[in-house]
Amino acid sequence: MAAPLAAERLLQALRAEGVHVVEAGNWRTHNRNSKGPWGPLNGSIVHHTVTRGTASTVRIVRDGYSDLPGPLCHGMIAKDGRVHLVGWGRTNHAGGGDPRVLEQVVAESYSSSPTPPTPRQRQRGGRRCPLLRVGAREPRRRQGSLAGCQYDAIVRVQAALCRAHGWSAKSVIGHREWSSDKVDPRGIDMPRLRADVAERLKHPASWNPGTGPNEEDPMAGITKRDIFDAVWKTDAIGGPKDAADHSTNPTWQPQSILKDMQARIRSMDKRMAVQTAAITALAGQVGTGADTRTVVSAVEAAIQRAVTDANINTREI
Numbered sequence: 001m002a003a004p005l006a007a008e009r010l011l012q013a014l015r016a017e018g019v020h021v022v023e024a025g026n027w028r029t030h031n032r033n034s035k036g037p038w039g040p041l042n043g044s045i046v047h048h049t050v051t052r053g054t055a056s057t058v059r060i061v062r063d064g065y066s067d068l069p070g071p072l073c074h075g076m077i078a079k080d081g082r083v084h085l086v087g088w089g090r091t092n093h094a095g096g097g098d099p100r101v102l103e104q105v106v107a108e109s110y111s112s113s114p115t116p117p118t119p120r121q122r123q124r125g126g127r128r129c130p131l132l133r134v135g136a137r138e139p140r141r142r143q144g145s146l147a148g149c150q151y152d153a154i155v156r157v158q159a160a161l162c163r164a165h166g167w168s169a170k171s172v173i174g175h176r177e178w179s180s181d182k183v184d185p186r187g188i189d190m191p192r193l194r195a196d197v198a199e200r201l202k203h204p205a206s207w208n209p210g211t212g213p214n215e216e217d218p219m220a221g222i223t224k225r226d227i228f229d230a231v232w233k234t235d236a237i238g239g240p241k242d243a244a245d246h247s248t249n250p251t252w253q254p255q256s257i258l259k260d261m262q263a264r265i266r267s268m269d270k271r272m273a274v275q276t277a278a279i280t281a282l283a284g285q286v287g288t289g290a291d292t293r294t295v296v297s298a299v300e301a302a303i304q305r306a307v308t309d310a311n312i313n314t315r316e317i
Helices: 007-016 054-063 097-107 148-164 192-199 225-233 243-248 254-285 292-310
Strands: 021-023 044-048 075-077 083-084 129-135 173-176
Touching: 007 021, 007 148, 044 148, 075 148, 083 097, 148 173, 148 192, 148 225, 173 192, 254 292
Parallel strands: 021 083, 044 129, 044 173, 075 129
Antiparallel strands: 075 083
C-alpha cells in the first residue's frame, strides 16, 4: 500500500527505467478524481486493448466512450514500445474484482499467481491500482504475438512502478487475474511477466540485459520500421538522379533502387568484358608488323566474340 506518486515523479521513474514516454495533452490532471479520492495504491493491473492504430487507441483510452468516460487507464504501451501517458489519478479501468485477490496483492502473499477470481465481485479497482494498458492490437492477432519491444516496455513500466512505490513484482497482476469475466491481457504469461519484473528489480533502474549496469543499450526500443526508415528514407539514398531514370520511376522505392543497381552492375560487367577483349586483341598485334586494317579487324573479331559469349545487347555498348 502506498500513496500515489506525483505526476513528475512518475515521469522520472519511467525514464530512469529506460521507458520511452510520450505525453498526451494534459495527462497530469486528466482523471476522475471528482468522483472520489484516488488511493491508497496497492498494485498495477495490466490490460490489453482490441483496437487498431496507435493514434486511435490513445484517443479512445484518453477520452473513453459515451457510456464510459475517460481516462480508461494511465498509459498505453504501443507496439513500438512507446508509452503514451493519458491520465494520472482515478480512472475508469479495472471494474469490479475479487476482494480476495486485492488482499493477496496488498500482502503480496501468493505464490506464482493469485487465487483465481470468483464471479460477481464488487470490489472496485479504479482508485486502488494504477494501470498501464498494453497497446493497440488487431482483433484477429493470434495470442502470443506481442512484439518484443512492447513486452520489454511492459516489464520496464511495471518495474518502475514497483520500484517507486516500494512493491515487489507480486503487486503486478493481469486484468483476468482481477476479474473472472475478463480474458486480458492475451499473449502475456503473467507469472513470467512477474519473474521478469522481479529480475529487473534486482538491478539498478538503468540496467539493460546484456550490458553493464550503467551502460545504455543503443538498440533499446528500435523497431524494424525504425531501421527501414533510417536506411531508405534519407537524402543519401534517393535513386539515380539522371533525368531519364527519374522520368521512368520518380518515387524510387527500395525494391526498384536495388533492381536498378543490379542492372547497372551487369552492364558494367559486360562493358568490361568487351574492353578486355579489345585490349587483349591489340596486345596480340603488337610487334607483328600488321597493318592498321588487320589490327582493326582483329579487334572487331575479338569484340564480336565477347558480345556473343556474354550474350550482350549491342545497344548497351
